[in-house]
Amino acid sequence: MQIKVNTKATEAPDGVSIQQLLQSKNLQGGSIAVALNGAIVHADKWATTTLKPGDNLELIRHVGGG
Amino acid sequence: MDDRLEIGGSRLESRLFIGTGKFPDYRLIPEVIKASRTQVVTVALRRVDFDNPGENMMDYVPQGVITMPNTSGARSADEAIRIARIARETGCGNWVKIEVISDQKYLLPDNFETIKAIETLAREGFVILPYMSPDLMAARRMVEAGAAAIMPLGAPIGTNRGLKTKELVQILIAEIDLPVIVDAGIGRPSEAAEAMEMGAAAVLVNTAIATAEDPVLMAEAFAQAVEAGRKAYLAGPGATRHIAEASSPLTGFLSVDVKP
Numbered sequence: 001m002q003i004k005v006n007t008k009a010t011e012a013p014d015g016v017s018i019q020q021l022l023q024s025k026n027l028q029g030g031s032i033a034v035a036l037n038g039a040i041v042h043a044d045k046w047a048t049t050t051l052k053p054g055d056n057l058e059l060i061r062h063v064g065g066g
Numbered sequence: 067m068d069d070r071l072e073i074g075g076s077r078l079e080s081r082l083f084i085g086t087g088k089f090p091d092y093r094l095i096p097e098v099i100k101a102s103r104t105q106v107v108t109v110a111l112r113r114v115d116f117d118n119p120g121e122n123m124m125d126y127v128p129q130g131v132i133t134m135p136n137t138s139g140a141r142s143a144d145e146a147i148r149i150a151r152i153a154r155e156t157g158c159g160n161w162v163k164i165e166v167i168s169d170q171k172y173l174l175p176d177n178f179e180t181i182k183a184i185e186t187l188a189r190e191g192f193v194i195l196p197y198m199s200p201d202l203m204a205a206r207r208m209v210e211a212g213a214a215a216i217m218p219l220g221a222p223i224g225t226n227r228g229l230k231t232k233e234l235v236q237i238l239i240a241e242i243d244l245p246v247i248v249d250a251g252i253g254r255p256s257e258a259a260e261a262m263e264m265g266a267a268a269v270l271v272n273t274a275i276a277t278a279e280d281p282v283l284m285a286e287a288f289a290q291a292v293e294a295g296r297k298a299y300l301a302g303p304g305a306t307r308h309i310a311e312a313s314s315p316l317t318g319f320l321s322v323d324v325k326p
Contacts (some may be wrong), residue, residue, distance in 0.1 A: 006113040025083045025116060032114065035279035040155050058113060060152055062124050063159070065110025065136055066085030066223065066250075066272035 074193030085272025188212025221251025262295025
């Protein structure tokens with residue numbers, strides 16, 4: 001299915017959970033925040049939140065900054 | 067005497083905060099943290115490039131250091147609030163540096179939007195350190211709104227120009243009861259010492275260290291400067307004068323009579 005990750009169109013397996021999507025890219029929890037369609041999704045809900053076509057996922061993490 | 071800096075429930079030995087931006091290599095960050103003896107570092111929040119995630123900077127920040135996300139990128143109170151809430155989700159505590167900037171030339175902060183952001187975020191339990199343009203009325207509003215400290219700029223971000231706002235910062239130090247932390251523009255350890263001698267509670271330094279030829283050595287120099295400046299402030303410097311006053315006694319001179 002087509003979803004957006006950080007506004008970029010991306011192919012993802014149907015019914016994939018946030019947790020599975022992150023794992024597929026080797027991204028760990030603990031240093032990443034996730035927002036789905038503008039709303040923050042807490043880490044404890046990642047395994048049980050499945051994505052639907054057209055969903056917009058934002059993955060955010062720390063980088064160097066002043 | 068306990069001269070630790072108390073902010074947000076923490077008692078800090080070090081009055082030097084470090085920014086983690088602009089380092090040519092993330093590997094320098096733990097060395098700079100060690101050399102500077104800092105206990106607080108700022109970080110930014112950005113989207114992960116899903117196709118090319120790259121290194122995780124947080125792997126280079128040692129345990130035990132307070133990580134303070136900034137709201138860089140925010141142009142309004144609403145954007146700053148959103149970033150702060152997201153930052154808390156990344157699990158690095160509840161400190162936040164509010165940075166609301168819509169001026170892209172001088173990167174001067176928007177005091178009005180910053181006040182609004184503090185009002186909301188203080189209700190949500192954040193420990194708020196706002197980056198601001200040194201204006202006493204704005205600082206008072208930030209205190210009322212629930213800030214934990216006030217962070218006036220010394221000079222625009224990244225300019226290394228020192229305390230161009232010196233007199234306005236001195237007014238804040240005299241009139242604001244919260245810690246006043248000079249953030250931005252400090253380019254040399256001597257400027258950090260100057261800020262501390264004036265009575266600043268701490269300084270935040272990023273560019274001056276990250277862009278030095280030897281960032282680790284520069285971090286060490288800044289640590290010593292901040293300590294020296296703080297001690298000088300506590301020691302109570304003597305008065306300045308225009309007219310000389312001899313340092314050696316004015317009596318009992320040895321004089322040589324020269325006979326022609």
